[in-house]
Amino acid sequence: MLITCPYCGPRDVIEFTYQGDGNRERPEPASQNFEAWNAYVYDRLNPAGDHNEIWQHSGGCRSHLRVVRNTLTHEISSVAFARGDHGPRRKMEGKS
């Protein structure tokens, strides 16, 4: 699997660390909404298809990337810096 880092170019997946589901929405730090916190920490979509993920280029520039990866084919349809991107821009449709 190759991930095209916007800084470093196409690199092998062994240079990257998976940093979790990109659909998680972190509540405001002071939020007392326990349901929202619970969803953020534990709820995952697990789609068979496109999945919104955060990867860190840990063996390279160390930036975090928002990657859309097809869980069936490993095809990567988009890679962008995750920085400044508060939560997902679009929620992936997934079969639950």
Added chain:
Amino acid sequence: MSPRRIETGNRIDRLKTIRFTFDGAAYTGHAGDTLASALLANGVTLFGRSFKYHRPRGLLSAGVEEPNALVTVLRGDVREPNIAATMVEIHDGLVAISQNRFPSLSWDINAVNQLGGKILSAGFYYKTFMGPVIGPFKGTRFWMFCEHFIRRAAGLGRAGSAADPARYERMNAFCDVLVVGSGPAGLMAAKAAADQGARVILAELDPRFGGSANWSDETIDGLPSADWARRAVKQLEGHDNVRLLPRTTVWGYYDNNTLAALERVSDHKENPGKGEPLHRYWAIRAGSVVLATGAFERPLVFPGNDRPGVMLAHAAERYANEFGVLPGDKVALFTNNDSAYRSALALKKAGAQIVAIADVRPELSGDVRKLAEETEAEILTGHAVIATEGGRALTGLKLQRFDMANGGLTGDARSIHADCLLMSGGWSPTIHLASQAGARAEWSPARQAFLPPQPTQKWIGAGAFTGSFSTAEAIAEGRAAGLAAAGGSSTPTALPSVEAAPGDPDPAPVFEIRAKGKSFVDFQHDVTAEDVRLAHREGFVSVEHLKRYTTLGMATDQGKSSNVPGLSIMAEALGKPIPEVGTTRFRPPFAPVSIGSLAAERFGDLKPERLTPMHDWHVDNGATMYSAGLWYRPMIYGLSGETIEQAYVREARATRETAGIVDVSTLGKIAIQGPDAAEFLDRVYTNMFSTLAVGKARYGLMLREDGFAFDDGTTWRLGEQDFLMTTTTANAGKVMQHLEYFLDVIWPELKVHVTSVTDQWAGAAIGGPKARQILAASVTGTAVDNVTLPFMGIVRGEISGVPVMICRLSFSGEMAFEVYCGAGYGTHVWETLVAAGKPFGLVTYGLEALGTMRIEKGHVTGAEIDGRTTARDLHLDWMLSKKKPFIGSAMMDREGLVSSDRLELVGLMALDNRPLNGGAHIVEELDEANPHGSIGHITACCYSPALGKHIALALVKGGKARHGTRAHVSDPLRNRFGPVEIVSNHFYDPDGSRMHG
């Protein structure tokens, strides 16, 4: 001259004679021979014994699909088992032996298994060795007892146990176009892509490029096809942008057009060249792939179809035309299609007598009948072979009239003498790589074969792979595929012309002749047609279950020749058409791969070793080093004759009585800088850091998002916007990633930069009643008294000319100081401190003494912050700020994390004065015979010199409430039982008067 060697054979070099041995007997062959062709030329017909019945077996094929002729190649003490003799190139000194026979290949004791053939059917072992319902061999135990003997009798070659001294290599390659297979289609594709300027890799599993052009009697561009192929390869060699990889099997097709290949670099050499690996693993990333992998000829299923001397029609043609070996003098042919007539004619031209041609079809086309007549054979249309005769070699066969419409056999059986029977059940495209790439194969009723489907990755098929079995089609499709793969457009130049024998590519839909006797479907696993039907009768209807129950297609050849015949028999039993029965998906590897090549250079311990700046000093001064993660740290500095326990007790006691120094360079160190650094730390730590004064340090605790404890350490405020965070040694990397994630993804608005500086600083902790005096004697530029350097204060100064940063903090519980300097000066500063401490009785201490003193103080480390404990469990709830949210604050108060029966940190004292063990359970009531009722476990233990007792830290249910009560350790594995007292984890100096001074 060898008995079967003939004048033809374009691959062998008759001027070079090669000497080798097979089963101890000496043979000769020629350069270019495979072990199979060389032995065949010497008149050898018996190559192996079959898997289950130990039937004699000869060569079925001439290539990678060979199921029968498996041998073990010996290289010194190294055994390489289960290699197809058709793939072994002979070289001087080659030693090969046959397999699965005892005591010898020609006289095998287990051949009696053939007599029990009715009993040894599919599932025999599972059914028979189920074992009784009761008794010592109850259930699977009986199977486990018998398995040892069964495995010896049924099986393949033995793996060796000697270490393999050969070198293996891994290569990463990138190309625009990877062409797999170098028959006419592959050669045309490579040329077309190369002419477009694309970077091309052409991989061929044989030693020679050319594929079918090497053995077909065809003419291409006015040249014999083998010469045409030679010319095409020469042209490719002239291209700088083409890499030719012979002896290279592309065996895996993975995502992103990544393919795996095995190059057998020096298997064929007596002595590999200097630095040459035995095998080379290629990881190839291809822009696009041209699959020109050809097709496999299929056997027909009839009684005795496994007798040595019965082989695939094209294989015999290959042996004659390519290797100059005639597989028999009196040759018969049994076919369901036209292609085999060319093979019969080739053998005729090579000097064999074609005695009979049996074709299941009632009629032949005019073209094919003409070919048949050229062979001067008796032509028996509407006939089938119903039996073969002979022992270790074929002597004859029986034929009967056959009705294709109903499979019925009529009339009298006829016997014919023959020493070689060619069979052809049509062709199956080699679609393995396309199937691996994720596409489901499609059944073609015309070709009676699975054809490659629409690509799901970037590949283009060409030639026989697509079901286009003629050379003219292969040439046209190959060029088109090469052009398309390179992104070029079609050229108007003419394609090379082909002169080839005529023939219809579609076979008759006949795979099996049902007559009395064993008809083999999977030769390598000894699966017969009857086994497939038995599986059906026993209720196995799915093709996946059929495969697993009969083991059809599960041998090392992965069913290359048996897949379609097996499916057709299953389909007939089910009364369904083949496409409804479906096929199993091919998985990597296409052909067996050496484990050595997968490991390549990556064997042994490849983890980097992390050494502190003072490492050499420790080693030179008697330290026993201990590996902690990637780091090496001194465990003890033992004096001669001291045990480990004596050493650490001495070091810890001396530290508490005078002073000790320990290397703490391994602690994770992260520089946290920027205008929002303090705010960031407030969010990351459970306690407040924005209130920390410059020049002071504070102990901090981090939680994970789910509210569990994550890591702890001290963070020093070096300036208004400049902090130095320390982490535990083990978590340094994790904490760094945690911080980076939050700064990059969650809080990009914070102006903070984090930098790992673990390797930039050397650190030494010096503690004990005399520590301050020692420091005062070595430091210049600052005072170190209680006012200048209070508890948790930081000062800067110099030690022996080297700038240092000193923080007064304590892990040991004594008055202690951490001295940091640039890593390059670590040893210099360390030596200065050690020398200054000598008059005061300073000792160096290692991890054991460090651990002992931390247990005495009740400090937590990774053993207690194990991912399942909360701040409250560890009595660190005083660090949970109520004034601000922090990572984990929202989740840490969940019901389950605050209940009163959670495991809490406590101290234990052994009441029987015996050592305690890490991991031992704690119970209320001791029952040695039936240990149960654990209320917790020990996380760390030691002998405490300060208390004169064996003590431990433990996580115990409702821990604090149990202080002062008695319990027991229960450790049945190490047979350690005994009473303990549960106490506070702060064993020693609980009010901290020693460290505050």
